[in-house]
Amino acid sequence: MQRIGVFVCHCGTNIAGTVDVAAVSEALKNEPGVVYSTNYQYMCSQAGQDIIKNAIAEHGLTGIVVCSCSPRMHEATFRKTAAAAGLNSYMVEIANIREQCSWVHKDMKTGTEKAIILGKAAVAKVNLNAPLTPGESPVTKRALVIGGGIAGIQTALDIADAGFPVDIVETKPTIGGKMAQLDKTFPTLDCAACILTPKMVDVAQNDKIRIFSYSEVTDVKGFVGNFDVTIKRRARYVKEDVCTGCGACTEKCPQKKIPNEFNLGMDNRRAIYIPFAQAVPKVATIDLDHCNMLKNGKCGVCAKVCAAGAIDYNAKDEYIEEKYGAIVAATGFNPISMDKFDEFAYSQSKDVITSLEFERLTNAAGPTGGKLLRPSDGEHPRTIVFVQCVGSRCDSCAQKGKEYCSKICCMYTAKHAMLTRDKYPDTDVYVFYIDVRTPGKNFDEFYRRAVEEYGVHYIKGMVGKVSPEGGKLMVQASDLIDNKQLRIEADLVVLAAAIEPDRSARPLATMLTASMDTNDFFTEAHPKLRPVESPTAGVFLSGTCQGPKDIPETVAQAGAAASKVIGLLAKDKLMGNPCVAHSDENMCNGCSTCENVCPYGAITYEEKEFRMPDRTTRIRRVARVNEAVCQGCGCCTVACMSGAMNLKGFKNEQILAEVDAICR
Amino acid sequence: MQEITRDTLISRAKELLASGEVDRVYGWKRGEFCYDVTPALFTDAESLEKDFEWGDFCGANLSKYLVEETRKSEGKILVFMKPCDTYSFNQLLTEHRFDREKVYVIGTPCAGMLDPKRIRDHAESFTSVVSDENGVTVSTLFDGDVKLDRSEVMPDRCLNCKSKKHVAYDELFGEDGGTIASGRFDEVEKIEKMTPDERFEFWRGELSRCIRCNACRDVCPACTCEKCVFDNPNSGVENKAAENSFEEQMFHIIRAFHVAGRCTDCGECSRVCPQQIPLHLLNRKFIKDIDGFYGEYQAGAEVGSRAPLVDYTTEDIEPSDAVKGGDENA
Amino acid sequence: MADMKEPLIPAIGEVVDIRMDTPDIKTFRVVTPDGKKAFDHRPGQCAMLSVPGVGEGMFSITSSPTNTEYMEFSIKKCGCVTEWLHSMEVGQQITIRGPYGNPFPVDDEFAGKNMLFIAGGVGLAPLRSVINYCRHYRDRYGRIDIVYGSRSKDDLLDYQEIINEWAVDEDVHVHLTIDREQEGWDGHVGFVPNYVKELGFDTENRIAVLCGPPIMIKFTLAGLCELGFEKTQMYTTLELRMKCGIGKCGRCNVGSKYVCKDGPVFRFDQLDELPDEY
Amino acid sequence: MSISKEPYRPLIVAFCCNWCSYAGADLAGNNRLAYPADVKIIRVPCSCRVNPTFILRAFQRGADGVILCGCHPGDCHYTSGNYYTRRRMALLFSMLDYLGIERERTRVEWVSAAEGAKFAATMNDFCETVASLGENKRLEDLRCKK
């Protein structure tokens, strides 16, 4: 039997206002195992903790119950207190008599009664607690960043800066991500390439960073500190270490009519190509689907022109396995498909474009060399209509768009409108919006400049229909402020498409056993207090894979994720959660049911020899829990018919004792 | 087609023993009366000749014995199995309860077993039963012969046979059948259609007869736990003799839950219940719900299949919707 | 015998002293709530102790019947009841009923005999009451030899009592042994059966009482037989087989003999007649 | 004999997963959203930790209603735990219903850490439902009655 001390906290009047704390400590005195019971104003204060420490020493306590605020608040505090007094931290249980009692019940009598019952349940549980020791596991001092956009780049640079090796896995032939496609950035209007490309070069030159471009993660095993990751390096048919990036091949390749992804299909590239001039790694890549040599063995021009001899038509996909201590997801976003938005005639007219396409049209490295020309006829557009919230903030049409706000559209549209008016003052610019959201440093000033200085027509209202008519686009819209219907004859319509997580995020989340929300954004461990960590230990979140963000926010989160990774990698050993599953092999049937429900693959089986009571031996298959992998959800304990599987810290006996105490 | 008789089985068993392919045979042994055959292990030709029995009363499902028996020695065991037994056999293999290599299965045809309890309803103190295609003739001690339809004296599980197909065997005697769209859920539906009060009364009446002899558990091929929770003082549900209605319910709910998704509906529980509680109606309720909620699933149909309770889809029915079915009848 | 009209309903006992004898054996002193001895008993008899909500357990009464103040129980931790008992503190109440089983025939067969007590481990517990009874009525018995062995010095039960009381008595000869060499131990080292043979007791007018783990009993018995002991001279107790104490629950029978009613004290020639299931 | 009869209050046991629903209950507390004191919460790591025996045991010991709260499907801290809970409880509750035991006495509710209001509303509603059913008679153990 335990020797239990009970400590009831007043929490000022937070608890004592609705709960008779003295009555609670008195009532719990007679519970089995309780040898000491007291109450104090603030148990979490230094003086309160001293009361606990002294009582542990004085009364030889083997377990303590603190009746106080939520364990989510101070369980860790009191565990440390106990440990400081030489008591195992897991001999502490908290009865939540604040959040779940005094704050939700008004009446002193019921509040006190309930507090006593909650205290009894905690005492009943502690009576069955056993000291637990966290297991230790080593940490592989290398991080993996999945995604090579600005988020991944920043995270990798920061981690490498702290001296830890980092690998970046990027599916595209180059890192850079969406930011590399942008022209200017709001609200400062500095050139995206000018601020991004130096960072890309830093990455390339950093000897702590390896870039696996044109690659993807195909398998993740293991757990925090000890991930085993398989990376598929797609064959690019160009030897990365030999190619000088001179570009001769990309000029000679006879396959010229391949839509250029980097320019969103608005111009063409060759079958062998370098996405853009500042690509990192600056290495050519052969597009398997369009290369004549690879498809039917007839061509070989690139190999002939390559002075370095970098072309290798026989290259194969390679799989490499690497160990990591931490993984950062930085998979980024994409604009949503416009297929479902027929009312805007996106598929009918080349002159209806998305904002990202607009970005390329205005970019000096873009298909038009930075001149704003209509895709259909190459003419200067005289009237441009920007449509905001295309697919964002859709509540009724959830299956069509997204419920959330994509966050960045207001600002980049203001940027587009402003830049258009700046370069082409003869152009009329209309922006249709639901709300203009500009919370951010210098954001609202920026927007107002667009309206006030640059004369952009901001109209509150939605565009109902865009119809191509005789080379023009008829825009039907409503003006909600003037309460009238508008018809605008536009030359170019730009849709601010909602952004959504990259499609690679979902399968990746499954591999990482990291959770996602319904929109496929990664879930953070805590929305406020742990925004850059996934609930899965050792997995961190950087950039828009966690939710819509602009560049400064992305960079800030990337740095935050990096610091979390650094904090993890700086440790030599990790203390595990000792509340893990444990199988009693004497009762185990070896039936694999627990293995089937374990989300972490923490259960394996072994054939074990047992001595029978009649002195014969039998070999039986029994389950074994890898305590470093187990996260302690307890799913296996219910799946196990024989009851061999139990969860330390939340044993069947303990929960039943709590039930009994509550129902007594 | 060759007719399969007791002799067919014996001679094949003797061959397999003689060749050393197997070193023991699990079958049935005849007893005092025509109906009291006992599952038994045979190791030699002589005892097979003398005692081996195969007929209308060899209903016991032998698959469960293999768990212990295969552990006893390295040799291979010949076992005879009716179609329904093979489902249990596969389920046990799925759960790694024994080594397939240690068993030689001969599938035997089955026309449905006879139930001594049902025979007694028609013929007290009976001493012999002869069955043929025309029906069943029962001889009694004091009332002469009674002629009955086979369907009158078949147990429920055979009347509602779900399959005449052997899903596992090394050798098959007779021709294999197929699965049968039986009315096995009719009784369940009948209960579902009752009002909650009627359902409660019905089950109270049935379960209150339980004497906690554990026969249902001990015969159940899905209940092969090394240590049953009901025997384990630490499990929180241990109870030796049901003191009251709660414990009766507790035992049967938990037991049914533990075999949910694993129960092959072999019907042994109801066969052996000394109090004739229709225990299979609990298991069938789970089977029916599983089929309805998660798609049809037959435990034991395939080795290695994933049982419904160790599986999920993101679109599964909510618990609140799962029990709405009874609303209209309430 | 105490009031046996209600064989299943116990009395309340209060634990007034707890002594840690060895790492896994504690000795509990029990009296009634008003401070008296719960009931009289004879050497070798048992009592049923229970912790309500945990269960009942049968234990040898280790104190001598000649002690009229209280009863003592030396209990080894090996199950849920004993674990609970070990976690008790002084002042805790438990329940007690008894006495159960037949005592050693201390006033009949043993009278006037030279006594040889052989115990291993916690097996000394049932013999302690007999030994102290014989010491109390010293003149009724001849020479007393006590061979007692345990795993280590720390595992020797009642060590202080043995050294300070038994060993100083006249014509009481204590022979202690432990299984393995240990620092601070200059006594005999070796297993009990071998030690008994080494000591080589004469069989004349002697009664041997054995109690200990089955393996010790088996080899000691063989050893004594080699020394010339007859089975009719040797006794043991099967008290571990007792469950309900009154021979009704169906567990304690060995063949047709019920340990609760016909034992637990058996002479080895009586045991020979029983089937080998104990 | 005069007994001042207090109005009947049901006893409700709520199993809450540590990551969502227990936090949701805390949030209800932070926001001072009242619900009856009849509700007593037991913290479990995940709703999938709740064994049907816990639920039956609660009824045995005198609970009138048992509610399980977990993360919303898809949001489980342990990825898939609540999906298993959902299957287990769908089958268990259906079985209880089949045995004629009032299905309103058991419930599963998904409450996120952000849904303090939902937690309180759920508890208010559940208490009311159970209170209207009265004492649990069909799944009670008379020995445990006072």
Added chain:
Amino acid sequence: MRKITLDRLDEFFAAVAGKLKLYIPVDTAGGAQFQQWRAGAKMSDALNTTRSAKDFFFPQTENLMEFKTEGKKIEIIDVRRENEDFAIFGVRACDVRSFDVLDRAFLSEPADTYYQNRREHGVIFSLACSKPAETCFCGTFGIDPANPKGDIVCYKTDDAIYMEAKTEKGANLMDSVSDIVAEDEGGDGESAVNAQKEIISERMKKLPLASLSTDKFGGDKTAKFFDDPAWKSLSESCLGCGTCTFVCPTCQCYDIKDFNAGNGIKRFRCWDSCMYSEFTKMSAGQPRLTQLERFRQRFMHKLVYYPANNDGMFSCVGCGRCLSKCPIQMNIVKVMKNLGEGGENNG
């Protein structure tokens, strides 16, 4: 001798039930069971009840006492109360004999007062069997179903039940209802009963187990049968369930357990079964390790150990319940026939 015609049976039951609790066998979905008589209850025609009549004296579970604990203090609460008088109607000869068997176990010193209390308050109406079943072998143990023991012995003919009180308890009860069922003075009672006995005796001779004999068994046969090779094959397929012991009218193994109900601790006694693997498991060890040993214990007890301690009386009454209820159809008849026959394979 008293007589009640079957059309007035309800009246008779009502009269008895007016004096004390009356239990009669009625048909249920689980076969015939003893139930408290209520107006309209119809007596079962079945030969015997599924559960034996031992439940009345040795119920499956019974509360022995309760404890309240507070701090280190314990309070023992004796929850026994004097049993109400009750009567069981229609107990067959075999079950009546089982009470003798149980008496010797429970009433021997020190007597079990719980059992004793019930026994003293029960009145037994035994009923002669008219149509024994193929599984009956009470004759093997010297029981005559034509002449059952009991407080009041009853014979059922086509139209009436004849009753004769055999004990004082029985006579008192019958006297108290004599306005309903009068002495059958000068009636046909004697001859009707004799005719009935005649039929039963004839039928007994035809039973397939009529020749089963106890000759080779008895209290002195431990050595003869303990190591019999037949045990292995007999016990091989035993599931270790408790069916045989729970339907057996003479099995009396029990366990005493505590149940913490939250509002106090209840110590109860419940049936246990020597067939259960946990039965003899103790912290000190397990003397009956395998099912063979447990199986052997049960039958050795019935055929050897019990007679050894009870003047040769066997603790089987030949009711045949285990013959029809064992899940694997293993039973005492097979044991009796195969033991001592030499050779493992005769089992």
